Amino acid sequence: MTEAALPPQFGQYPAPGHVIAHLSDTHFLSDGPLYGTVDTDTGLAAALQRLEASGIRLDAFVFTGDITDRGEAAAYERVRSVVGPVAERIGAEIVWVMGNHDERMPFRAALRPGGVHASDPVAPVDSVTTVRGLRIIALDTSVPGYHHGAIDDAQLEWLAEVLAEPAEHGSLLALHHPPIPTPIGAMQILELERQDRLAAVVAGSDIRAILGGHLHYASTSLFAGIPVSVAAATCYTMDLAAPVDELVGADAGQSLNLVHVYGDRVVHSVVPLTSGRVVTRFGADFTAAMSELDAAGRRDAFSRQRPADV
Numbered sequence: 423m424t425e426a427a428l429p430p431q432f433g434q435y436p437a438p439g440h441v442i443a444h445l446s447d448t449h450f451l452s453d454g455p456l457y458g459t460v461d462t463d464t465g466l467a468a469a470l471q472r473l474e475a476s477g478i479r480l481d482a483f484v485f486t487g488d489i490t491d492r493g494e495a496a497a498y499e500r501v502r503s504v505v506g507p508v509a510e511r512i513g514a515e516i517v518w519v520m521g522n523h524d525e526r527m528p529f530r531a532a533l534r535p536g537g538v539h540a541s542d543p544v545a546p547v548d549s550v551t552t553v554r555g556l557r558i559i560a561l562d563t564s565v566p567g568y569h570h571g572a573i574d575d576a577q578l579e580w581l582a583e584v585l586a587e588p589a590e591h592g593s594l595l596a597l598h599h600p601p602i603p604t605p606i607g608a609m610q611i612l613e614l615e616r617q618d619r620l621a622a623v624v625a626g627s628d629i630r631a632i633l634g635g636h637l638h639y640a641s642t643s644l645f646a647g648i649p650v651s652v653a654a655a656t657c658y659t660m661d662l663a664a665p666v667d668e669l670v671g672a673d674a675g676q677s678l679n680l681v682h683v684y685g686d687r688v689v690h691s692v693v694p695l696t697s698g699r700v701v702t703r704f705g706a707d708f709t710a711a712m713s714e715l716d717a718a719g720r721r722d723a724f725s726r727q728r729p730a731d732v
Contacts, residue, residue, distance in 0.1 A: 429478075430709055432720055435684065439591060440556045442681035443473055443514070444690075446486040446598075446635030447655030449523065452496035456657055460673055462491075465656035466501070468695040469678045470508045478680070480514040481553045486635035486653060487521025487564075487598030489529070498532030520547045520562040521598040521635060522569040522612070535560065538580055546577055555590030556683060559629075563599040563614055571599025571614035571636070578623050588628040591683070595624065600634025600652045602643035606660060608669040609637060621646040631681070631688045640677060640692050651690040653679040 431437050448466050449456055456462050473480065483505065490497035509516050518533045520526065527543045529535070537549030537560070546562035561581065563571035585593065599614035601621070614620070624632075625646040632650040638660040641652040654677045664670035675694075682689040712720050 430713060432712060432717075438682040438684050438689075440481045440553065440681075440683040441478055442558075442594070442633075442683065443469075443480050443483045444486065444633050444651070444653045444679040444681050445469055445483065445656055446653040447488040447521070447638055447657055448485065448501060449488055449491040449655070449657040450497040450501045451491055452494040452500070456491055460658050462657045463504075465676050465695055466504060468676075469656050470505065472693065472695065472697065473678075474508055474512060480512050481556070482515040482517055482551065482558060483509055484517045484558060484594070484596050484633055484681075485519060486596050486633055487519045488523040488635060488655075489518060489521065489533070490525075491523050493523065493525025493528055495528040495532060498528050502532055515551055515553050515558075517549070517551050517558050517560055517596060518547075519560045519596050519598055519635075520564045522564050522571065524564060526562075526564070526566070546574070548577060548580060550584060552589065557584075557589035557591075557593040557628075559584060559593055559595050561595060561597040563597045570612045571597075572616070573614070573620055578619060582623050585623070585627040585629070592628045592630040594631050594633060594681070594683075594688075595629045595648075596633040598634065599636050600641070600643075600650055601632065601645045602634075602641065602650050602652070604637055604641075605662065606637075606669060607667070609660070612636070617645070624648060630683070631690070633679075633681070638671065639675075640679065642690065649688065649690075651679060651681070653677070654692070656695060 449462050489501055518535045530543055535549050539545035548562050549560045551558045565572045601614050601617045629648050632648055634652045637652050638655040640654040643650045656676050658671045658673050659675040661670040661672050677692050677694050680691045
């Protein structure tokens with residue numbers, strides 16, 4: 423598949439109204455590998471290549487923070503030069519979210535996210551992007567000079583004002599520090615503080631899902647009754663099966679999330695950055711053949727077990 427196309431609908435659900443690519447923690451540098459060993463360029467390139475080659479009709483790319491590792495201006499320029507052309511070819515918006523490794527001034531200068539404080543280079547980078555009626559709110563949880571997360575009173579007031587008027591298809595809230603527990607002790611030191619204040623603002627709103635990063639592993643939870651989905655990093659991931667008193671990062675398990683937004687639900691799916699060895703495939707000819715059949719015919723052709731299946 424080389425061009426964006428609608429997937430076939432053979433089941434009881436309609437096609438999703440929106441599809442979002444949720445990526446996080448690219449940790450780009452101006453030059454060279456991260457920690458001298460991790461090729462961050464390859465991870466992001468693999469993610470973009472897989473998405474573009476799939477032909478999925480993406481509405482937006484959402485990057486939930488730590489776009490760069492050191493806040494270097496050249497690193498932001500490199501990320502933009504890699505992501506921008508792909509998004510343009512696909513016809514997707516880009517939503518950039520600040521992380522604890524990012525720096526607000528070069529972030530704004532290179533990525534031009536706009537937002538409520540666009541004229542103030544050191545203010546929190548909060549913004550709203552609406553894609554065909556779906557509102558994506560980027561909330562800056564970074565604390566200059568620190569790695570934990572926080573949201574100030576002015577940000578909460580702004581968020582409450584935004585949410586006071588529901589969007590046509592609801593909202594997604596994107597932030598770096600996810601408001602969920604982590605079993606990794608060291609990461610608990612770097613969590614989002616005073617989460618109860620955020621809960622008071624978002625509870626009962628039109629926010630349909632919260633997208634986060636920071637943890638370097640994929641995770642899901644609930645916050646104020648809202649589903650939370652954390653995307654693992656494209657650079658390296660944390661090993662949750664490491665000894666419980668250690669914090670271990672590994673050059674393995676990198677992935678992105680696809681977010682399919684339906685009329686009454688949101689589905690989050692993890693997509694590995696490496697496709698692996700293909701062991702089975704039903705190609706375009708199979709899909710075309712199924713399209714020629716009615717529902718009963720498709721069930722008989724594909725669902726019915728044959729002797730060789732048992």
